[in-house]
Amino acid sequence: MARFLTMASTIRNRATKAAAIAFWLIVWEVSSLLIGEEIFLPSPLSVIRALSVSMAEVSFWEAILFTLSRIILGFVSALVSALLLSAMSFRWKWLGILLDPALKIVRATPVASIVILILVWVRSRNLSVIISFMMVFPVVYQNILSGLRDTDHGILEMAEVYKIKLPKRIRYIYLPHLVPYIESAISTSLGLAWKSGIAAEVIGLPDGSIGERVYEAKIYLSMPDLFAMTLTVIILAFLFERVFLALSHSLLRRAFR
Amino acid sequence: MKAVINNKAFGDKTIFNNRVFHIPDGMTTAILGPSGRGKTTLLRILSGLDKDYDGCIEGLPEAPAILFQEDRLLERLTVLSNLMAVTNDRNKALEALKSIGLSGEEGHYIHELSGGMRRRVAISRLLLFPGDAVFLDEPFRGLDDESAAVCASVIKQYAEGKTLLFITHNEHDLELLSPDKTIAL
Numbered sequence: 247m248a249r250f251l252t253m254a255s256t257i258r259n260r261a262t263k264a265a266a267i268a269f270w271l272i273v274w275e276v277s278s279l280l281i282g283e284e285i286f287l288p289s290p291l292s293v294i295r296a297l298s299v300s301m302a303e304v305s306f307w308e309a310i311l312f313t314l315s316r317i318i319l320g321f322v323s324a325l326v327s328a329l330l331l332s333a334m335s336f337r338w339k340w341l342g343i344l345l346d347p348a349l350k351i352v353r354a355t356p357v358a359s360i361v362i363l364i365l366v367w368v369r370s371r372n373l374s375v376i377i378s379f380m381m382v383f384p385v386v387y388q389n390i391l392s393g394l395r396d397t398d399h400g401i402l403e404m405a406e407v408y409k410i411k412l413p414k415r416i417r418y419i420y421l422p423h424l425v426p427y428i429e430s431a432i433s434t435s436l437g438l439a440w441k442s443g444i445a446a447e448v449i450g451l452p453d454g455s456i457g458e459r460v461y462e463a464k465i466y467l468s469m470p471d472l473f474a475m476t477l478t479v480i481i482l483a484f485l486f487e488r489v490f491l492a493l494s495h496s497l498l499r500r501a502f503r
Numbered sequence: 504m505k506a507v508i509n510n511k512a513f514g515d516k517t518i519f520n521n522r523v524f525h526i527p528d529g530m531t532t533a534i535l536g537p538s539g540r541g542k543t544t545l546l547r548i549l550s551g552l553d554k555d556y557d558g559c560i561e562g563l564p565e566a567p568a569i570l571f572q573e574d575r576l577l578e579r580l581t582v583l584s585n586l587m588a589v590t591n592d593r594n595k596a597l598e599a600l601k602s603i604g605l606s607g608e609e610g611h612y613i614h615e616l617s618g619g620m621r622r623r624v625a626i627s628r629l630l631l632f633p634g635d636a637v638f639l640d641e642p643f644r645g646l647d648d649e650s651a652a653v654c655a656s657v658i659k660q661y662a663e664g665k666t667l668l669f670i671t672h673n674e675h676d677l678e679l680l681s682p683d684k685t686i687a688l
Contacts, residue, residue, distance in 0.1 A: 400571070400573060400575050401575055401577065403552065403575075404571065404575040405588075407550075407552070407567065407568075407569045408568075408588075408589045408628070408632050409566065409632075410588055410589060414588055418577055418580060418584060418585075418587070419577060419588070422577065422579040422580055423579070425579065
């Protein structure tokens with residue numbers, strides 16, 4: 247009975263979500279019909295058509311691979327280094343104080359300014375790696391550092407009394423405690439990695455990237471293509487988030503069982 | 504062990520003023536008293552956890568095994584992982600669980616356990632630590648009579664030859680651990 251009720255509730259939730267999506271698609275279609283100019287607002291159908299044309303091209307998949315690999319690289323390296331540096335800042339307070347102003351500046355500076363500055367130093371091909379790294383790092387670092395600071399003092403005192411050594415404290419106390427902080431950081435920063443990475447590509451225009459295709463669509467006023475590429479990025483970001491969260495969830499839970 | 508506490512206060516509230524406590528070495532001592540009399544504070548001072556007082560202690564243990572009033576278990580981990588945090592010997596951990604009737608529960612997560620089972624996990628963790636003195640804060644809190652009797656017997660065996668100090672507000676606990684000395688607060 248309980249199982250049936252849970253299933254019914256899941257189906258109801260999914261139906262509600264599908265209805266919300268359908269509502270916005272109708273709003274989009276109606277708005278497009280009212281405006282009547284594809285150049286201002288293409289209809290959902292013409293976007294789907296543009297997307298299916300793109301999907302038939304090898305260069306479309308190459309662009310996805312190009313951008314995806316760089317954003318993943320920037321994201322993962324930000325995640326790993328934020329994990330290490332937040333642990334070090336927790337251990338050595340002076341390091342946290344030293345990093346704080348730099349991180350505040352990075353968080354407050356517009357992405358476009360950082361992109362233009364970085365373009366002076368590195369080739370545009372690797373721009374999205376650095377930009378997604380720079381956008382993700384402060385978020386993950388801050389989240390994990392807060393998590394470390396919130397560690398239960400009673401548990402730490404217990405570890406002291408039972409003379410639990412640092413490697414075991416990390417494995418049994420800190421990392422399991424940090425799981426929700428890490429997951430929340432991943433969830434928050436994945437969207438940032440995509441947004442900033444694509445913005446960097448639109449400004450830096452590396453050959454064969456999604457950003458370059460978005461820029462070309464804008465230059466040629468091909469709105470269906472622009473929307474199709476944007477839709478591609480949204481789908482990729484969504485899938486990437488799902489896969490990455492599921493992977494990290496299963497890895498973290500299994501490691502600390 | 505001898506503790507001279509000239510003053511211990513939390514803000515304006517004085518807990519101990521010019522008190523001397525003698526804890527006989529290698530014997531069992533109970534500290535009995537109602538809530539709010541400073542039993543836990545005294546245990547923390549005597550075990551060396553609380554150093555924020557005016558006074559001194561002679562014969563402070565180097566590695567006290569402490570059973571805290573709160574279980575202080577690692578909530579997101581299994582019973583076995585909680586024990587493996589303090590020992591490298593899996594068989595010893597399983598043996599400790601068996602001794603207090605938790606055999607077969609090692610794979611459960613702490614948040615899945617009842618209050619009494621959690622208490623017993625905390626006690627089995629204590630059993631795995633080779634402390635030179637044993638300090639117990641309300642050791643049988645949340646346990647039914649049968650489980651409390653099993654735990655008391657196992658604790659007595661573990662603490663044999665060591666200084667055992669426990670605090671309680673429950674006279675029934677005195678029967679279970681049969682102290683050589685009782686200090687009333």
